[in-house]
Amino acid sequence: MSQYRIETNCVQGGYRPDNGEPRQVPIIQSTTFKYNTSEDMGKLFDLEASGYFYSRLQNPTCDTVAAKICTLEGGTAAMLTSSGQAANFYAVFNIANCGDHVVASSTIYGGTYNLFAVTMKKMGIDFTFVSPDCTDEELNAAFQPNTKAVFGETIANPALTVLDIERFAKAAHEHEVPLIIDNTFATPVHCRPFEWGADIVTHSTTKYMDGHGASVGGCIVDSGRFDWMAHKEKFPGLCTPDDSYHGITYAEKFGKEGAFITKATAQLMRDFGSTQSPQTAFLLNLGLESLHVRMARHAENGLAVARFLNQHDKIEWVTYPSLEGDRSYDLAQKYLPHGSCGVVSFGVKGGRKAAETFMGHLKLAAIETHVADARTCCLHPASSTHRQMSDEELIKAGVSGDLVRLSCGLEHAQDLIDDIAQALAKL
Numbered sequence: 001m002s003q004y005r006i007e008t009n010c011v012q013g014g015y016r017p018d019n020g021e022p023r024q025v026p027i028i029q030s031t032t033f034k035y036n037t038s039e040d041m042g043k044l045f046d047l048e049a050s051g052y053f054y055s056r057l058q059n060p061t062c063d064t065v066a067a068k069i070c071t072l073e074g075g076t077a078a079m080l081t082s083s084g085q086a087a088n089f090y091a092v093f094n095i096a097n098c099g100d101h102v103v104a105s106s107t108i109y110g111g112t113y114n115l116f117a118v119t120m121k122k123m124g125i126d127f128t129f130v131s132p133d134c135t136d137e138e139l140n141a142a143f144q145p146n147t148k149a150v151f152g153e154t155i156a157n158p159a160l161t162v163l164d165i166e167r168f169a170k171a172a173h174e175h176e177v178p179l180i181i182d183n184t185f186a187t188p189v190h191c192r193p194f195e196w197g198a199d200i201v202t203h204s205t206t207k208y209m210d211g212h213g214a215s216v217g218g219c220i221v222d223s224g225r226f227d228w229m230a231h232k233e234k235f236p237g238l239c240t241p242d243d244s245y246h247g248i249t250y251a252e253k254f255g256k257e258g259a260f261i262t263k264a265t266a267q268l269m270r271d272f273g274s275t276q277s278p279q280t281a282f283l284l285n286l287g288l289e290s291l292h293v294r295m296a297r298h299a300e301n302g303l304a305v306a307r308f309l310n311q312h313d314k315i316e317w318v319t320y321p322s323l324e325g326d327r328s329y330d331l332a333q334k335y336l337p338h339g340s341c342g343v344v345s346f347g348v349k350g351g352r353k354a355a356e357t358f359m360g361h362l363k364l365a366a367i368e369t370h371v372a373d374a375r376t377c378c379l380h381p382a383s384s385t386h387r388q389m390s391d392e393e394l395i396k397a398g399v400s401g402d403l404v405r406l407s408c409g410l411e412h413a414q415d416l417i418d419d420i421a422q423a424l425a426k427l
């Protein structure tokens with residue numbers, strides 16, 4: 001645990017320059033690194049020494065920024081990936097293989113749902129999707145002897161349900177598997193899932209962490225608390241020798257604190273190569289420096305807009321976790337006491353057609369496949385991000401045909417409200 005508060009770590013975490021070194025995180029734009037002897041390099045390949053040899057595996061700029069996110073989440077190890085998709089794929093595939101099974105919340109991001117239900121299913125990994133509001137009995141019944149992990153999102157995109165992290169962590173641990181939480185929408189500024197029992201945290205850094213719609217990226221953080229060796233037979237990838245690394249057993253050599261990220265880097269990054277570039281990591285770090293300041297404003301604007309929509313007679317329903325009366329309000333008070341995020345979902349009276357007309361009249365909010373940007377944007381998921389889903393799958397994912405997802409940026413709340421009001425007046 002760092003000695004500083006999260007605000008200070010957003011600004012200065014991960015990088016402490018020495019005398020005469022650059023104040024800003026240097027971009028180490030080099031694919032490779034020089035060594036004096038082959039023996040020196042050999043030690044790196046054997047994971048006997050730590051250091052850099054090829055930027056597909058590790059790069060100093062990326063590691064510096066990963067270290068900042070690690071501090072923000074209160075973890076023991078972290079790695080950057082090229083996207084949030086890569087982060088979630090690696091986090092699950094690092095422990096679940098062909099023939100294994102994973103329990104996941106049904107209200108997850110559409111891209112993650114496709115990754116799990118279609119692509120990873122083709123790889124022989126089965127998923128059981130459970131409602132985040134399921135009973136303890138239903139949750140327990142979803143586990144199988146070959147279950148290797150539980151997965152959910154702190155604030156689901158775009159359903160905006162809040163996961164009862166403590167309850168899901170308890171169920172996961174009772175079944176001797178880790179809980180993986182995608183913390184993209186809350187960010188560690190508003191929720192730190194490790195404090196509630198989660199074991200692994202993932203991020204699409206493309207969203208609030210970057211925050212400016214500038215770069216696609218992802219991150220995985222390990223709490224260092226899950227005891228892999230205590231469940232040796234469940235996690236052979238971590239607890240038995242890796243032939244592709246001269247028989248190293250990750251959980252033995254790197255302990256609870258380092259095994260998960262070392263394996264994901266040494267095996268998955270080596271073989272799949274979804275690396276983040278040092279340039280992107282630099283941009284991500286600029287975003288992280290103001291994350292704490294921006295999240296407060298995003299949440300303030302989100303709540304102001306949600307309250308306005310909630311009393312408007314042309315609005316059918318509003319979902320926003322911090323809005324009084326919301327189905328996730330109690331969970332939001334527990335897990336997100338300082339605010340949730342800038343994203344508000346709502347239904348315009350008149351359904352799909354009215355939603356599209358309304359969006360066409362907005363002047364400040366641009367129609368984009370994006371959220372968590374400094375600039376307000378909006379999307380109609382049923383005709384865009386979620387269009388591959390059947391009506392039944394849409395309902396399970398918490399996305400109705402009339403749902404508009406509005407991502408409140410950092411503008412003045414009253415300007416956003418005025419823009420929405422004039423667009424609604426056109427209906």
Ligand SMILES: *Cc1c(COP(=O)(O)O)cnc(C)c1O
Nearest residue numbers: 083084085109157184204206217
């Ligand atoms: C966007 C998003 C992802 C995917 O991230 P990319 O960076 O677009 O690959 C995963 N999870 C959540 C919650 C997201 O919002």
